[in-house]
Amino acid sequence: MTAARHVWPPPSDEVATVLADLGRPPHRETALELRGPLDRARIEAALDHAAVHAPAAPGHRIEHHGPGHHTLCLTACDAYPVGLLADLLTRPAAASPGSPRVPPTPLQQELLAEADARPGLHVEQLTLSWHGPLDTARFRASWQSVTDRESVLRTAFDDGPEPLLTVHEHVTADVRFLPAASTAWADLVETDRRDGVDPRRPGAALRVTVMAPGLPHGAHPARVLLTYHHALLDGFGARLLLREFYRAYLAHGRLPGGERRPGLPDYTAWLGRHDTGPARDHWARVARTADASAHVPPLATGPAGPPHAAPEHVRLRLPADRAARLHAWATRWGGTESVALQAVWAVLLYRARGARGAAPVSFRIGADGRGVLLDGVENMPAPLRTTLPLCVDVDPFTTVATLLTEVRDRVLDMTAYAWASPGQVRAWARPEDVTDPADDGGLLVFASLPRHPDSVTEALAGEGVRVGPPDTLAALTTLPLTLAAHHEPDGSLVLTATYAPSRLPGVADLLAASALLLSELPYTEADTTTVADVLRLLSTAAATGATTTPPPTPRVRPSAPPAPPLEVLRTAGGPGTDTVCLVRGAGVPRSLYDRLAGAYRGPEAVLLLHPDAGDPHILRQAVRTLADDGRVVAVFGFSGSGATAYETARLVAAAGGRTPALVVSGTAAGAEELARTLETAAARTCARDGGSQR
8 A cells, every 4th residue: 555645634725615526437537526725735645545445546637627626537446435535625724833732631532532422422502691782793703802812712623543632723713693583492502402513623612603683783682502512611611701702892802912821731731740649549548438339329220312312401499598598507517508519419319329327429529620720720711620529428327517527528638639530530549440430429510600790791781782691501421410500690599400311210309309408408407407307308398299499390391303314404496306415414513504405596405314313224214215216416515424425425326326416515615605516516417317307
């Protein structure tokens, strides 16, 4: 095999679109029409890279048709990976030679690996309402200014066996405006989550979607949705970025100051210099005292569910007066509200697992990772939030004050090691185990969230703008449940449970019991009330159905069932059954396909094929359906799904249909431009086969 002559990927602009004519004389020549900037070194490097997957390298020549328009002709290319070559030619441009490349943190590597294994994990969302006038150009410019200043928004994982992070010099902010009538808000939120986030695509670190009726005067409030992936950004960091956006908007779209320091590369360097010895010793000691908890039955009772299972969110609110009383009570006994919540959860796990006598329980707690000795890290947007195992001994005959003290002390002991990733903790504590028993007890997060200063609120109000407090829709993780608590501006305490319903039935009861204890414990004397008294309180409440809190209600309505493998985006515009097939790619927002279908003006119907939906048999049936009567005239995929699109076109032809054209494009191309290219490809296929119905 010939050694590659060029380094892949070379620094270059992306080739916007590749249109492949797969139907020239049998397997003799394949023509790839290139629309966009031409870089011969990039083409040679792509050919060398693709040749690794081919039995023999094809001959090739380039035909010049004009600026930004060329044809790459491949000869003798049987079994050549045309789709892979199209992906290589249309992928985003490589970072410039000066762009820093740094190793990801252990936490980032773990989150990326989990998301690769189960797509849909670790995608979190932030929602808020915008009341008053909204200048869309200023809004977009403000997010671009934040992107230019914050390196985390220009960071993406490189492809490769050993992932690296590249901080790109320039990335276009992903900001989208949708008309209010396009879809219901709950459907938009769920569709956006299902679209996912590809941490390997530059610019994917944060996606901003706005449903804005009544623009520009703001006759009705706009809804804003921020979507991000935990491998690139955590919830605290997303709120920091939102605060920076408000500053930029007030500065008419230009954020003052230079690039933020420290940034993620600084934090990575700090981790590399940090001595892990004390952390190893600490977690090993924790493991030695927590061995018995491994024998406690897990909280989750069901299977993990499908990889794209939608999370459900249930919320309860403690009024401000009860939250204030809880704060005063916890402080009196040397703790905090978070310690009180952790103690309550330990009691609930003890009760749910049917323990008798003293027994340890374990679960995970969230730590924002910003308590390290790195100047400025407390205001750094980055993926720093980690989860740490907390093991607590619950004895029915001890007092609540004793339990609170134990929880407080164990949390304080781990504070110095809150930078460690779950994988590191597991390896240091239990090197022989694949899993940690704490994973079965769920995750508790008591969020201390950044708020924009009153001066920002007043300045926005001076322009007639009022923004509601952002609300987090937590991501699904590998854990059965995430229970998050945060304070609202009115002083109330909100508890939100995020879970996969297939794994954890009865979560509403757990949440209601948590709220009951947080409401009732402040009326007790913790030094005389025992854990057994608390358990009796729960039993009495369960027997009578009495509760002092309103019942929890779903915050987001259940999502629709998964889309079928073949989905109609646009019906035929005229007689006939010709179709254009769009192939869904991982991490590409669904809205891009909808826009492309809406911009298409040809007579053909437009279908969307979901390669990850259903089992292989159903997908084979979908391809046979496409091949019926030879009606597929073009197959399209965004860069990254070109290989799948090519395989779809090949299977359609093998099933007896006509050989469709293949179109692959980078996501930066506009919908109108792509629609015109697809129309050209469809017309050529019809003309070539003499079956035009145009």
